[in-house]
Amino acid sequence: MSEPLPSLLLVGCGQMGGALLNAWIAHGLEPSVVIDRHREDLSSPHQVVRALTDIPADFHPAAVILAVKPQKARPVLEELARLRPDIVTDAVIVSVMAGLSTSTISAFLKTNAPTARPAVVRAMPNTPSAIGRGATGLFAGNAVTPAQKTLCDRLLSAVGATAWVHPEEQIDIVTAVSGSGPAYVFLLAELLEKTAVSMGLAPDTARLLARKTVSGSGELLERSSEDATELRRRVTSPGGTTAAALAVLDAPDNCPRILREALEANVLRSHELAS
Structure with missing residues (x-):
């Protein structure tokens, strides 16, 4: 012991x-x-x-x-x-x-x-x-x-x-990335579920698929020796459906910019709390 x-x-x-x-x-x-x-x-x-x-x-x-x-x-x-x-x-x-x-x-x-x-x-x-x-x-x-x-x-x-x-x-960067990070992941699951329902899936099906996708992907990332970039590439066939979605999400003015702005807002709030 x-x-x-x-x-x-x-x-x-x-x-x-x-x-x-x-x-x-x-x-x-x-x-x-x-x-x-x-x-x-x-x-x-x-x-x-x-x-x-x-x-x-x-x-x-x-x-x-x-x-x-x-x-x-x-x-x-x-x-x-x-x-x-x-x-x-x-x-x-x-x-x-x-x-x-x-x-x-x-x-x-x-x-x-x-x-x-x-x-x-x-x-x-x-x-x-x-x-x-x-x-x-x-x-x-x-x-x-x-x-x-x-x-x-x-x-x-x-x-x-x-x-x-x-x-x-x-x-303060740690606070923005991992301290607050679970909220960003939960938001992703929430948005996946809500969007799936709005597109026609039954609510219980949308919730199951959104939650299992987020939690399962996290567990795969935890267990894998590959980095996130490589795991993403393995899901993405050139010219396929995933590539079409990522072309929207990964556009410079979409997720990359928004995520940086979100983290910077988090750090700024940490500084405000300290004053």
């Missing part, structure tokens, strides 16, 4: 925080504390508390996972530093919030712990993490030790693949 994960403080247990927590418990997690106003209970030896003031005095986590909305980060971080400067000093702070830079997070913490040198890691997992098929990009701030970086990799590897990026600005 693999070594259990050390104790964690999870701040926020919504969809992403809950998915991460479930995976960590399944992989073996030392007694941990979750701060959440809505979750009712948690299996022993873990516990749920309602506020930072309820963190047990003798609880010393190896990592703090921040899974709250970016707009709520400042008061949470400032209160954590005021109440538990020991945690801010000793634990690695892992943010799964979009937009907020390591320097901004550190500044919030240093408001009430001015002598601290917070070790901050930014992580951007995605929703397939809920089934262990996630993809997470990570960036480590200057104060993060090799041991803390290894711990963060263990934590996020529990829900899928991990990739470390540098410089920090690249985490």
